[in-house]
Amino acid sequence: MSVPAEGQDDPDALEPLLPLDDVQGNILPGFNKRHQRVVGFRVVDVPAAKRWFACAAPEITTATEVQRFKDLRRALRARRGAAPTGLASVWMAIAFSAPSLRRLVSDADVDLFEDEAFHVGLHARASTLGDPDAGSGIPGSPDLWEFGGTETTTADVLLILAADRQDMLQFHLRRVHGSIAAAGDGLELMFEQHGADLEGPLRGHEHFGFRDGISQPGVRGRLPWDSEAFLTLRVLAPEDPDFGTFARPGQPLVRAGQFLFGYATQDRFVPEAPERVRDAPPWARNGSFLVFRRLEQDVAAFRAFVASAASALATHTDLAGLTKQHLAALLVGRWPSGAPLMRTPAGDDTLLADGIPANAFRFDGAEPVHAFLPGHEDPFPPAPADRTGVRCPIWAHVRKVNPRDITTEQGSDTDTLARRLLRRGIPYGTEFDAEGAAGPRGLLYLSYQTSITDQFEFLASSWMNTQSKPQHDDGDGHDLLVGQNRAAGEGRVRRATLPTVGQGGATTHPFSTGTGPPWIFATGGGYFFAPSPSALTDVIAA
Amino acid sequence: MPKLARFDPPAFLDDFDEIPGQREGWSKYISATFDRAITAVTQQGVPVNGVQFYNETETSSDPPVSDQAIQWLGFPQTLVAQFGRSRALRIADDPAPDPQSNNIISRQQDEYLEWQVTRRAGKIVRVTFTCEGPEYWQSIAGGPSLYNNPGESPADFGANGDRQLLVQLYRMLVGTNEVQEADLFFPDSPDTYNPWNVWNTQRGIVHLQQINNTLGAEIHIGADGTVLRDKGGPVTDATRLICCGGFGGPERASDPHLGAEVNAFARDGFAITLRNPVGIYMEGIDDTAITKPGPGGTRQPVGNFFRVVRPKASANAAGLSVRAIYEVPAGEQGPDGRQLTVSDLQIGGVPITRGGQLAEKITMQFFARACREGAFNNAGLPCRAKCCRRQGVLGIASVDDPCTDVFPASQELLDTPVTLATVRSATGQPGSRRGAMP
Numbered sequence: 001m002s003v004p005a006e007g008q009d010d011p012d013a014l015e016p017l018l019p020l021d022d023v024q025g026n027i028l029p030g031f032n033k034r035h036q037r038v039v040g041f042r043v044v045d046v047p048a049a050k051r052w053f054a055c056a057a058p059e060i061t062t063a064t065e066v067q068r069f070k071d072l073r074r075a076l077r078a079r080r081g082a083a084p085t086g087l088a089s090v091w092m093a094i095a096f097s098a099p100s101l102r103r104l105v106s107d108a109d110v111d112l113f114e115d116e117a118f119h120v121g122l123h124a125r126a127s128t129l130g131d132p133d134a135g136s137g138i139p140g141s142p143d144l145w146e147f148g149g150t151e152t153t154t155a156d157v158l159l160i161l162a163a164d165r166q167d168m169l170q171f172h173l174r175r176v177h178g179s180i181a182a183a184g185d186g187l188e189l190m191f192e193q194h195g196a197d198l199e200g201p202l203r204g205h206e207h208f209g210f211r212d213g214i215s216q217p218g219v220r221g222r223l224p225w226d227s228e229a230f231l232t233l234r235v236l237a238p239e240d241p242d243f244g245t246f247a248r249p250g251q252p253l254v255r256a257g258q259f260l261f262g263y264a265t266q267d268r269f270v271p272e273a274p275e276r277v278r279d280a281p282p283w284a285r286n287g288s289f290l291v292f293r294r295l296e297q298d299v300a301a302f303r304a305f306v307a308s309a310a311s312a313l314a315t316h317t318d319l320a321g322l323t324k325q326h327l328a329a330l331l332v333g334r335w336p337s338g339a340p341l342m343r344t345p346a347g348d349d350t351l352l353a354d355g356i357p358a359n360a361f362r363f364d365g366a367e368p369v370h371a372f373l374p375g376h377e378d379p380f381p382p383a384p385a386d387r388t389g390v391r392c393p394i395w396a397h398v399r400k401v402n403p404r405d406i407t408t409e410q411g412s413d414t415d416t417l418a419r420r421l422l423r424r425g426i427p428y429g430t431e432f433d434a435e436g437a438a439g440p441r442g443l444l445y446l447s448y449q450t451s452i453t454d455q456f457e458f459l460a461s462s463w464m465n466t467q468s469k470p471q472h473d474d475g476d477g478h479d480l481l482v483g484q485n486r487a488a489g490e491g492r493v494r495r496a497t498l499p500t501v502g503q504g505g506a507t508t509h510p511f512s513t514g515t516g517p518p519w520i521f522a523t524g525g526g527y528f529f530a531p532s533p534s535a536l537t538d539v540i541a542a
Numbered sequence: 543m544p545k546l547a548r549f550d551p552p553a554f555l556d557d558f559d560e561i562p563g564q565r566e567g568w569s570k571y572i573s574a575t576f577d578r579a580i581t582a583v584t585q586q587g588v589p590v591n592g593v594q595f596y597n598e599t600e601t602s603s604d605p606p607v608s609d610q611a612i613q614w615l616g617f618p619q620t621l622v623a624q625f626g627r628s629r630a631l632r633i634a635d636d637p638a639p640d641p642q643s644n645n646i647i648s649r650q651q652d653e654y655l656e657w658q659v660t661r662r663a664g665k666i667v668r669v670t671f672t673c674e675g676p677e678y679w680q681s682i683a684g685g686p687s688l689y690n691n692p693g694e695s696p697a698d699f700g701a702n703g704d705r706q707l708l709v710q711l712y713r714m715l716v717g718t719n720e721v722q723e724a725d726l727f728f729p730d731s732p733d734t735y736n737p738w739n740v741w742n743t744q745r746g747i748v749h750l751q752q753i754n755n756t757l758g759a760e761i762h763i764g765a766d767g768t769v770l771r772d773k774g775g776p777v778t779d780a781t782r783l784i785c786c787g788g789f790g791g792p793e794r795a796s797d798p799h800l801g802a803e804v805n806a807f808a809r810d811g812f813a814i815t816l817r818n819p820v821g822i823y824m825e826g827i828d829d830t831a832i833t834k835p836g837p838g839g840t841r842q843p844v845g846n847f848f849r850v851v852r853p854k855a856s857a858n859a860a861g862l863s864v865r866a867i868y869e870v871p872a873g874e875q876g877p878d879g880r881q882l883t884v885s886d887l888q889i890g891g892v893p894i895t896r897g898g899q900l901a902e903k904i905t906m907q908f909f910a911r912a913c914r915e916g917a918f919n920n921a922g923l924p925c926r927a928k929c930c931r932r933q934g935v936l937g938i939a940s941v942d943d944p945c946t947d948v949f950p951a952s953q954e955l956l957d958t959p960v961t962l963a964t965v966r967s968a969t970g971q972p973g974s975r976r977g978a979m980p
Contacts, residue, residue: 114628116892124841124891128831133843268623269781269792269936270948276626364778387806407802409614411795412781457890461831468905472613486830488846505606 012264012274016256018063018221018231019286022532025066026093026160026424027259027288027448028219028231033091033162035169036195036426038292038444039176040147040155040526041187043100048186049157050104053094053541055183056176060533061091067223067231088164090172094536095290095528097121100156104540105281113529114279117452118289122527123150128457130465130484131522132492139296140484140521146294147191147524154526155190158292160446166196191524193294195426195444202431207297207441208328208481211338215359215402217254217420218247235356237371245271249370249378250359250404254417261287261450266418268411275418278450283539286532288422288448291456293525295482296442299432302519306331309511316509318502330498331481333398341392342383352380363387364405364413388473388499388506395477395496400463400470408463408470416470419458421449442520452527460484467495474508475499482520491515543605543913546598549573552678552757552821553853553862560707561682567701568681572820573599574693575758579765586769592920594768594808598815598911607913609817611861612803613825614795616655616671616904623793624935634898635659637743643753646738653796654755654822655906658747659897666884668869669897671904673822674749674852675757676737682708683726683735708735715865716746750822754791757820760908763790763797764816767804772922774951778805781929782949785938788927792936796906804910811916817909824850824863825905831890832903835876844887847871861907868900 010016018028025031043049069089076084098119101110110119117125123142126149132138134149142149159176163169173192180187197203206212218232232247246252257263257277262285264274280287303324310327313319326347329335335348342361343352352358356376361367361383369382386392387406392399399406402420405413429441449455463470464479465486477496478485485494495512531540548569551558558564576597583593621630635657639645649656660668680687681696684703692698705723712721721741728736737751750756766789771777777786780802784790790797807814827848833841852865870882887894894900929936930945939945 114626117890120891124888125831127833127841127843128890130830134840273948279626407780407799407806409795409799411619411798411802412779414779414781461828465830466828468611468613472611474608486843488829488843 011257011262011277014255014272014274015220015222015230016263017224017227018256018260020063020067020224020231022534023063023260023286024093024288024530024533025061025063025091026162026446027422027530028063029067029070030422030424031061031066031091031093031160031162032213032424033164034197035163035166036444037159037161037169037173038193038195038446039159039161039173040190040192041157041159041180042190043103043156043186044188045184045186046103048184050186050541052180052183052186053536055179056092056094057533057537057541059092060094060536062533064224066091088168090161090163090168092162092172092176093160093530095158095160095530096540097154097156097158097526097528099151099154101529101540103156109281109283109539112279112281113284115289115450115452117457118527118529121151121154122148122291122293122525123154125457125527126522127486129460129522130486132486138492138521139518140523142522145522145524148292148526149524153190155528157187158290158526158528193428193444193524195428198427198431200431205336206427206443207299207429207432208302208332209336210328210332210334211336211353212425212443213423214334214338215250215398216422217258217417218251219256219259219422220253221256235373235376237373240371241368242370248356248359248376249367250361252417252420254420258418258420258450258455259288259422259448261285265450266414268415268418271414271417280450283535284529284531285535287535288450288530289452290528290530291421291445291447291449291452291525292528293445294428294442294523295445295520296440296523298517298519299441301517302328305513305516305519313498313509313511316500316507318500318504318507319498319509330393330396333392333396340383340398341396342386343380345391362405363389363392363399363403364407389471389475390499390501393477393496393498394471394473394475395467395479397464397479397481400479400483401459403463403470406471409468409472410470419455421447421455421459423447440523442523445525448530473499474506480513484518492518543603543607545600545602546818548599550819552675552819553823553864554819554856554858555678555853555864557682557707557711558701561702561704563700563702564681564704567696567699568678569599570699571677571681571696571701572757572761573597574699575761576765576815578693579762582762583765583769586766586926587923588769588920592918594812594814594918594920595765596813596815598818601813601815603813603815603911603913605913607911608807608812610803610807610910610912611825611907612800612910613905613907614653614799615902616651616653616824616906617795617898617902618650618652619795620652620791620793620935621650624933631896631898634901635896640753643738647743648738649743649747649752651901652752652754652791653794653906654750654760655824655901655904656747656750656752656755657897657901662883665886666894666897668867669884669900670747671824671866671868671901672747672749672864673824673906674864675755675760675822676749676751677757679708679737679749680735682711685727685733685735688734688737712741712746712748715748716741718746721746755822757822759790760800760822761816761820763800764804764814764908764910766790767801768808768814770805770808770920770922771925773925773949776809776922777925778802778809781936785927785929785936785949786925788925788938792929792938800908807910807912808918808920811914811918812912813914813917814910814912817911819862821862821864822906822908823861824866825861825907826863827866827868827900828903828905832894833888833891834870834874834882835886837877841888841891845871845874847884847887 132141134143257265267273310324314322337353339352367382424446430437464483478494549572640648681701687695780798836842928947
């Protein structure tokens with residue numbers, strides 16, 4: 001298999017040269033900074049707002065800048081043998097709601113986006129995502145959201161600022177507010193939400209205590225400054241059968257069009273084949289849809305549930321000794337360190353929590369032994385097959401959102417590639433166990449994709465919130481970690497069945513969440529479009 | 543578990559009770575269809591004692607028995623693949639000339655779910671869904687099968703039907719006494735039931751009539767799915783399997799999924815059949831995102847507007863819906879006091895303008911039954927077909943067809959020479975990207 005010489009202008013190119021100077025850096029490769037601030041604005045004066053967009057456009061961080069910064073950090077770390085100190089930067093991303101683009105550009109242009117979810121907005125899709133009804137009084141219902149629960153409380157413009165240090169972020173934010181005022185106050189502040197990586201042993205983890213952000217799709221495409229190097233690092237040797245379809249074990253290669261407008265999307269059947277470019281205005285090229293959901297996490301409620309459910313399940317002979325820690329890991333599909341159940345089902349193992357081992361597993365088949373490029377390895381026994389979910393339940397979060405090689409109700413596993421998205425979330429609030437740690441905490445869920453309907457919403461509504469999808473079996477269930485159940489008469493109870501194979505043969509053990517308060521629920525958000533820097537300058541600010 | 547005494551009508555429908563000998567005739571007809579499917583498997587090269595598909599009236603299901611609902615969504619995925627979702631929604635609602643069947647006016651809804659939209663004054667007042675197989679209605683009509691092949695009509699097994707009952711059921715389901723017996727049979731062959739009659743296409747909906755939506759297809763796909771395949775390695779992926787085995791529509795949501803789920807049992811050595819009563823069913827509708835207008839411009843969740851009309855509610859009918867109507871109940875008014883219609887409803891903030899939007903929310907299912915795990919250890923057979931793209935859509939082709947196989951054998955891929963460009967682009971320094979630092 002060869003990499004054909006593919007030009008930047010060929011939308012069907014398998015590995016297109018990506019113009020990273022014209023892609024926002026939080027889309028690719030992603031900010032991943034320790035401190036972030038999500039800021040929502042309302043456009044109150046279109047000409048003044050456009051003036052600010054024009055002057056702020058150079059401040060929007062490009063993918064080139066983020067990529068080169070990360071490469072510099074990696075080079076310093078390699079040379080020094082430790083993480084570099086003093087290397088810091090501040091980055092900014094921007095995105096627009098559909099109604100704001102109608103005012104800033106035109107109805108006709110915005111109508112060209114084919115995605116219906118983007119048009120109607122998150123507040124109108126809350127029911128699709130399983131949120132409780134407005135007026136129900138249940139946490140998560142849109143009328144209780146702090147922002148984004150109605151069209152009028154949805155931000156027109158979303159800024160994401162990211163920095164290595166909090167003081168730098170504060171300084172830059174003051175500059176942003178100052179420059180908006182200087183441009184004529186075209187934007188009115190609606191909300192500011194700080195996000196930060198958790199401290200100490202929870203660094204890189206979410207509030208329930210699990211390491212987050214391990215599995216991301218491998219975006220296909222080549223670097224503009226070296227046409228023979230890929231955006232996503234490849235570690236498999238050319239002789240490995242997965243060489244052309246995986247960047248690394250567990251990280252399939254996915255066409256750029258799933259994340260950037262203007263490029264071919266993923267074919268449903270053949271991983272390498274091009275599918276049509278999504279409909280959007282021409283200036284949307286190199287842009288992406290941004291989903292923002294502020295998800296509050298009730299750590300005490302989560303812990304209480306797993307303790308009580310584990311205790312009840314442990315009364316079954318096959319599950320004697322089941323601990324709350326183990327049940328929580330079954331809900332996630334990983335241990336707190338990030339080590340996957342598929343590789344270490346009996347207990348956590350930090351050796352399997354990082355790098356290639358952390359993500360090298362399948363469900364329907366065993367992970368093969370791979371041939372790696374020099375410097376890469378996975379020295380541990382490969383994960384076996386687990387079609388029926390005895391090792392990692394069918395309803396485990398990691399399996400619900402990414403069933404990998406399982407045939408789903410959509411058909412071939414290749415369809416699953418077209419559901420993947422780029423997660424850029426970060427926690428907010430202080431650690432639950434920290435002293436004096438009162439106040440809300442949760443996750444600022446941020447993701448980039450070119451179809452909100454077929455990617456983000458599909459994963460939530462069709463798979464996480466549904467018992468029998470993507471895989472229907474005796475041991476299926478809702479995603480108990482994040483999923484919702486708003487079916488009439490169900491009382492929002494989510495159900496799952498734990499399969500075991502004991503001395504008496506295969507058995508299933510059903511259990512459910514009860515009707516108590518949810519441990520994860522939305523408190524704000526919105527659907528946005530993140531334009532390319534050139535579209536910001538030439539179209540939106542013009 | 544003893545052998546099954548007889549195959550019941552789909553969903554345990556009771557229409558046959560009024561026709562002497564009809565239940566027995568139906569059972570024999572379904573049994574013969576199973577036997578034909580089993581014979582077809584042996585004709586593909588599976589030895590007689592290696593056939594994993596069985597007829598439950600002839601072979602018992604030894605415990606432990608595992609029943610598996612295999613589910614998919616009801617909107618035609620092939621149309622979405624061909625035209626994109628928006629256009630597919632526009633196309634799917636209305637019957638149109640079907641090139642697969644000599645341009646007969648037919649619904650193009652090929653996921654074993656068909657529907658008809660009823661509008662009044664431009665507003666959708668009702669969407670009627672059915673997943674009743676044409677064979678069932680053929681049996682009530684009596685007479686020869688469509689192609690007059692001996693042994694392929696229920697009447698050949700004593701299910702002689704009752705034309706009066708046929709007309710009576712049509713009138714009840716379509717809601718008009720205009721239906722005449724002659725309307726339901728071919729004008730040039732008045733003994734032969736016409737599934738594409740006007741009351742089942744342009745002017746009404748009674749049962750499935752898209753050319754591939756048949757019970758026979760379901761049984762044959764179940765049987766074909768039990769055949770293990772090998773194409774430079776075991777074929778397990780849903781689409782590759784259907785292409786290799788040459789059964790069903792590869793771009794559909796249903797057929798590849800049915801085949802793959804059955805095949806997963808087969809790979810574990812199970813004996814497999816379809817659970818009685820053999821049929822295709824609606825599991826239900828996901829109406830959690832459907833809203834109606836509320837006071838002050840708000841939206842409120844709808845009640846249960848999805849009404850199953852066949853079979854009648856009973857304990858053994860759970861999960862076996864074959865006909866349902868989606869409509870707003872009389873008396874359900876909007877904030878302005880007007881009777882609401884389906885057109886006043888929204889799904890995820892988007893107004894319902896097509897019946898297909900509801901079909902997208904309906905989960906379909908059929909039931910496989912597996913037993914005797916490990917009883918078989920068959921080797922995979924070579925492919926008897928392949929898939930090629932025709933006008934952008936996957937289609938089954940003979941292995942000898944000169945068209946390009948979309949899924950070449952793994953070995954063919956391995957035989958592709960490694961080029962210098964491949965090596966250059968893949969052997970960057972570990973942990974870095976060559977050229978990343980200037």
